[in-house]
Amino acid sequence: MVTSQEQPPPRRGRGRRPAAEVRAGVLRAAADLLLGEGVKAVTFDRVAAAAGSSKVTLYKWWPSAGALAAEAYFTHSEHTLEFPDTGDLRADLTAQIRAFVRLLTEGRTGPVIAGLIGVAQTDPELSAAFSRYYSGPRRALAMATFVKARDRGELRADIDLGILVDQLWGACYHRLLIPDEPLTEDFAVALVDNALDGARVR
Amino acid sequence: MVTSQEQPPPRRGRGRRPAAEVRAGVLRAAADLLLGEGVKAVTFDRVAAAAGSSKVTLYKWWPSAGALAAEAYFTHSEHTLEFPDTGDLRADLTAQIRAFVRLLTEGRTGPVIAGLIGVAQTDPELSAAFSRYYSGPRRALAMATFVKARDRGELRADIDLGILVDQLWGACYHRLLIPDEPLTEDFAVALVDNALDGARVR
Numbered sequence: 001m002v003t004s005q006e007q008p009p010p011r012r013g014r015g016r017r018p019a020a021e022v023r024a025g026v027l028r029a030a031a032d033l034l035l036g037e038g039v040k041a042v043t044f045d046r047v048a049a050a051a052g053s054s055k056v057t058l059y060k061w062w063p064s065a066g067a068l069a070a071e072a073y074f075t076h077s078e079h080t081l082e083f084p085d086t087g088d089l090r091a092d093l094t095a096q097i098r099a100f101v102r103l104l105t106e107g108r109t110g111p112v113i114a115g116l117i118g119v120a121q122t123d124p125e126l127s128a129a130f131s132r133y134y135s136g137p138r139r140a141l142a143m144a145t146f147v148k149a150r151d152r153g154e155l156r157a158d159i160d161l162g163i164l165v166d167q168l169w170g171a172c173y174h175r176l177l178i179p180d181e182p183l184t185e186d187f188a189v190a191l192v193d194n195a196l197d198g199a200r201v202r
Numbered sequence: 203m204v205t206s207q208e209q210p211p212p213r214r215g216r217g218r219r220p221a222a223e224v225r226a227g228v229l230r231a232a233a234d235l236l237l238g239e240g241v242k243a244v245t246f247d248r249v250a251a252a253a254g255s256s257k258v259t260l261y262k263w264w265p266s267a268g269a270l271a272a273e274a275y276f277t278h279s280e281h282t283l284e285f286p287d288t289g290d291l292r293a294d295l296t297a298q299i300r301a302f303v304r305l306l307t308e309g310r311t312g313p314v315i316a317g318l319i320g321v322a323q324t325d326p327e328l329s330a331a332f333s334r335y336y337s338g339p340r341r342a343l344a345m346a347t348f349v350k351a352r353d354r355g356e357l358r359a360d361i362d363l364g365i366l367v368d369q370l371w372g373a374c375y376h377r378l379l380i381p382d383e384p385l386t387e388d389f390a391v392a393l394v395d396n397a398l399d400g401a402r403v404r
Contacts, residue, residue: 040324089402114323117379121313121320122242127381135380155401160392162383164401166373167393171365174372177319177379178337179329181364190362191369198400199357199366200291 026051026058030072035108039115042069066119066126073112074133083141089149090196097168097188104176105183114176139165167195228253228260232274237310241317244271268321268328275314276335285343291351292398299370299390306378307385316378341367369397 029051033041043065048055062068084092104110120127139162146161155161171191175183231253235243245267250257264270286294306312322329341364348363357363373393377385 038324111323118320118323121316121379122240130380131382135382139382153403156403159396159401160389161401163373163389163392163396166376166383167369167396170373170376171368173380174368174375177323178332178375180333180337180341181368187362187365191365194361194365194369194400195396196400196402198396198398199361199363200398201355201358 022051022053022057023061026053026061026068027072027075030068031076034069034073034112034115038111039066039069039119042066042072044068063125064123066116066123067129069119070116070126070129070133073116083145085145085148087152089145089152089154090192092145093168093196094189094192097172097192098185100169100172101183101185101188104172110176117173117177138169142169164195168192224253224255224259225263228255228263228270229274229277232270233278236271236275236314236317240313241268241271241321244268244274246270265327266325268318268325269331271321272318272328272331272335275318276331285347287347287350289354291347291354291356292394294347295370295398296391296394299374299394300387302371302374303385303387303390306374312378319375319379340371344371366397370394 026047030042030047033046033050044055044058047053047065047068048058058068062071084095086092104113116126116130120130142165143161146155146164149155150157150161155164168191172183172188175181175187181187228249232244232249235248235252246257246260249255249267249270250260260270264273286297288294306315318328318332322332344367345363348357348366351357352359352363357366370393374385374390377383377389383389
């Protein structure tokens with residue numbers, strides 16, 4: 001039997017670093033560049049240099065620098081996907097959309113998310129990563145909440161609940177990406193009321 | 203008095219081209235590159251070469267290549283800003299949003315608009331040009347329609363009509379820019395109904 005004392009000491013050369021460790025280091029370096037300087041700073045050249053990895057490795061693992069940026073961001077940022085569920089849809093939605101507006105307007109998150117969506121328009125791999133890591137799971141969670149509210153009798157049975165996602169979060173993204181009008185918590189509150197109550201006179 | 207026959211023939215050298223003519227040629231070249239190859243092809247280098255102009259001139263006239271792309275697009279594309287106004291808001295809005303969805307999904311317009319919004323996230327000059335030439339005027343026109351509908355008694359007096367713009371056009375942009383769900387004319391119709399009627403059970 002070979003005891004640990006008989007094993008040679010681990011070699012610390014780069015060639016021996018396990019792939020998972022290299023990958024984690026690359027993602028950390030990419031996240032630092034993204035948060036510090038924005039999405040344009042996340043190039044294979046700069047990430048490889050910052051992580052002490054080879055560019056060849058990065059090309060093997062990520063189809064584009066944008067896809068690397070997206071995975072780095074959603075791996076290294078706290079994005080609680082929890083949705084309050086008190087059984088009162090208006091209150092829960094208002095809390096959720098207000099929190100989303102705060103996320104987009106405080107700190108670095110808004111510009112980073114906007115930058116990722118921006119690059120996604122000409123980088124299909126980043127677009128796919130954004131859907132997989134971020135918008136897809138968030139849409140699924142909102143839908144689950146809407147289905148529960150419909151089953152409780154709060155939402156109409158005859159509407160396409162998916163569209164409600166676009167009316168709420170899409171409206172917030174609209175003000176983030178095309179900033180003709182301000183993105184505020186007052187907007188969030190009024191948006192939820194509009195979507196639930198409708199704009200027409202009865 | 204100097205008659206036209208006594209004037210020297212116009213010199214055709216580049217140095218003599220009137221600024222307005224040069225400017226029009228540059229915008230045409232930029233629009234061709236944008237529609238043919240996408241927003242990333244619109245660089246000062248390539249536009250100057252295509253238009254036979256000097257890069258120095260382009261730098262003088264446009265603060266960024268993105269701003270040039272935006273002005274080129276909105277100068278050279280047909281974007282009817284007309285809004286049907288039959289006195290029936292639901293019918294008029296449905297026609298308008300369906301036409302918008304068709305614009306975004308047929309031909310090159312959708313990818314070009316998405317590309318411009320994409321680059322705008324890291325190019326404030328393009329963002330400003332997009333607002334000035336496109337989203338600003340469109341928002342103003344929608345608001346004018348909403349105000350008329352409110353005055354006719356079709357829209358509630360107690361809601362922020364600006365938010366309705368985000369709920370309708372913002373929802374369409376959401377499906378264009380983050381394509382988790384399809385952007386279709388059925389979506390357009392259901393979106394208008396949702397926005398007017400509200401999602402909650404009464």
